[in-house]
Amino acid sequence: MTKKLAKSAISQKRVLDAAARIFRDFGYAGTTMRAIADEADLKAGSIYYHYKSKDELISAVLDIGIHAVIDTVQNALKALPEDASGRQRIETAIHAHLSAIIDIGDYTLATRRVFGQVPEAIRAKNMRLRNSYGSMWQDILVEAQKRGEFRADANITLARLFILGALNWTVEWFKPGGRTIDDVAREFSSVVVDGLLDKQAGEISGSAQPPSGPRVRAI
Amino acid sequence: MTKKLAKSAISQKRVLDAAARIFRDFGYAGTTMRAIADEADLKAGSIYYHYKSKDELISAVLDIGIHAVIDTVQNALKALPEDASGRQRIETAIHAHLSAIIDIGDYTLATRRVFGQVPEAIRAKNMRLRNSYGSMWQDILVEAQKRGEFRADANITLARLFILGALNWTVEWFKPGGRTIDDVAREFSSVVVDGLLDKQAGEISGSAQPPSGPRVRAI
DNA sequence: ACCAAAACCTAACACTAGTTAGAAAATGTC
DNA sequence: GACATTTTCTAACTAGTGTTAGGTTTTGGT
Numbered sequence: 220m221t222k223k224l225a226k227s228a229i230s231q232k233r234v235l236d237a238a239a240r241i242f243r244d245f246g247y248a249g250t251t252m253r254a255i256a257d258e259a260d261l262k263a264g265s266i267y268y269h270y271k272s273k274d275e276l277i278s279a280v281l282d283i284g285i286h287a288v289i290d291t292v293q294n295a296l297k298a299l300p301e302d303a304s305g306r307q308r309i310e311t312a313i314h315a316h317l318s319a320i321i322d323i324g325d326y327t328l329a330t331r332r333v334f335g336q337v338p339e340a341i342r343a344k345n346m347r348l349r350n351s352y353g354s355m356w357q358d359i360l361v362e363a364q365k366r367g368e369f370r371a372d373a374n375i376t377l378a379r380l381f382i383l384g385a386l387n388w389t390v391e392w393f394k395p396g397g398r399t400i401d402d403v404a405r406e407f408s409s410v411v412v413d414g415l416l417d418k419q420a421g422e423i424s425g426s427a428q429p430p431s432g433p434r435v436r437a438i
Numbered sequence: 439m440t441k442k443l444a445k446s447a448i449s450q451k452r453v454l455d456a457a458a459r460i461f462r463d464f465g466y467a468g469t470t471m472r473a474i475a476d477e478a479d480l481k482a483g484s485i486y487y488h489y490k491s492k493d494e495l496i497s498a499v500l501d502i503g504i505h506a507v508i509d510t511v512q513n514a515l516k517a518l519p520e521d522a523s524g525r526q527r528i529e530t531a532i533h534a535h536l537s538a539i540i541d542i543g544d545y546t547l548a549t550r551r552v553f554g555q556v557p558e559a560i561r562a563k564n565m566r567l568r569n570s571y572g573s574m575w576q577d578i579l580v581e582a583q584k585r586g587e588f589r590a591d592a593n594i595t596l597a598r599l600f601i602l603g604a605l606n607w608t609v610e611w612f613k614p615g616g617r618t619i620d621d622v623a624r625e626f627s628s629v630v631v632d633g634l635l636d637k638q639a640g641e642i643s644g645s646a647q648p649p650s651g652p653r654v655r656a657i
Numbered sequence: 658a659c660c661a662a663a664a665c666c667t668a669a670c671a672c673t674a675g676t677t678a679g680a681a682a683a684t685g686t687c
Numbered sequence: 688g689a690c691a692t693t694t695t696c697t698a699a700c701t702a703g704t705g706t707t708a709g710g711t712t713t714t715g716g717t
């Protein structure tokens with residue numbers, strides 16, 4: 220166990236980044252080792268020095284994709300005060316999730332496009348990570364509901380599926396240079412939270428009232 | 439033009455259905471003509487009697503997928519009274535969309551999983567259909583906003599992207615036998631509409647108030 | 658029973674896939 | 688500068704790809 224196999228992390232990352240881009244564009248079967256090698260300025264055979272098979276490569280890409288999201292969101296939530304409201308937590312989580320998946324967009328998109336086509340064993344392993352991320356969200360929502368911030372009759376599980384579905388879809392249309400992540404996160408939170416907020420309990424935090432702009436008359 | 443090339447629509451559909459299932463499971467490049475043939479109880483060469491290439495097959499699958507959704511939603515909307523509310527329209531459209539994509543789930547999933555990997559020309563052709571579907575939703579939302587039903591400060595384009603993203607994601611987790619489409623549609627509508635509804639304008643339609651169940655105290 | 662059209666099959670083509678063994682280059686250490 | 692280690696390349700093998708040409712069977716109308 221005292222081997223000193225270092226294997227130059229930077230070359231490894233070069234191959235991994237290239238793989239993510241190619242997997243993203245051509246899917247699992249459509250991705251060839253030769254195409255990855257081209258993208259990474261290598262010859263096909265050389266990849267096998269870093270990864271021992273195509274499957275090990277896609278597995279690494281998948282894990283990086285979900286891990287980045289989990290870490291980013293977890294850290295953002297930890298930075299919140301203990302008594303943060305459900306709204307704050309959701310806004311924070313949405314913003315962090317969007318930042319993460321757009322930051323490492325190649326990996327996220329690769330994951331989305333390839334997940335259904337990957338060998339069962341690899342998919343199952345990655346699925347465990349995704350499920351643990353799902354429970355993270357479930358906890359936030361259930362907590363807020365228990366505290367009376369969210370409607371008691373809301374189906375939290377379905378709401379969570381709705382939120383994560385919409386979030387994950389973002390990478391398909393979000394293009395850097397257009398809308399900012401802040402804008403998207405704010406608008407998204409507004410749609411989701413103001414739908415979950417218990418109106419019977421009266422308005423709690425701010426940001427629910429339209430800021431300025433033209434007011435529409437009621438009837 | 440007076441040819442009588444009928445080409446037995448039922449065989450053609452058998453091949454198409456098989457193709458949808460295989461494309462769904464293995465992606466564009468991962469799908470082999472031999473696998474489709476197997477699934478359709480044919481030999482690979484025979485497929486070429488019905489479709490002249492793999493590309494023509496995937497193109498047909500993609501078009502069927504989006505067309506089914508467009509038709510179902512359009513018909514459901516047409517059946518509504520002229521003065522239907524925005525809430526009603528959204529609930530109807532969500533329900534119809536879900537019904538359609540789950541009904542032809544193989545095609546929808548195939549589309550989702552394969553879209554990014556298909557030759558550019560085919561994708562562009564199918565994209566036009568999808569864009570026209572997008573404007574349909576945009577119209578519903580903008581109309582409701584103009585009538586003062588939805589918050590004036592809501593970004594309709596973003597809201598639409600969220601809704602369609604979440605809807606399209608449904609096929610990934612929805613399993614027949616569990617939740618009903620009605621349940622999912624109702625909950626989704628509730629999350630979306632009660633988030634879009636202008637609270638300044640007061641409650642308009644019903645279904646916003648929690649029906650029965652335990653009421654949560656405010657603070 | 659006959660026959661043409663429709664539907665399917667067989668066998669092969671040129672090509673590309675993942676992977677590997679072994680040689681060659683690059684790198685760093687003394 | 689020599690030498691061992693790390694990294695890359697070359698060239699090949701087998702297996703499987705989309706597609707096609709031409710033959711065989713099935714079908715349905717007369």
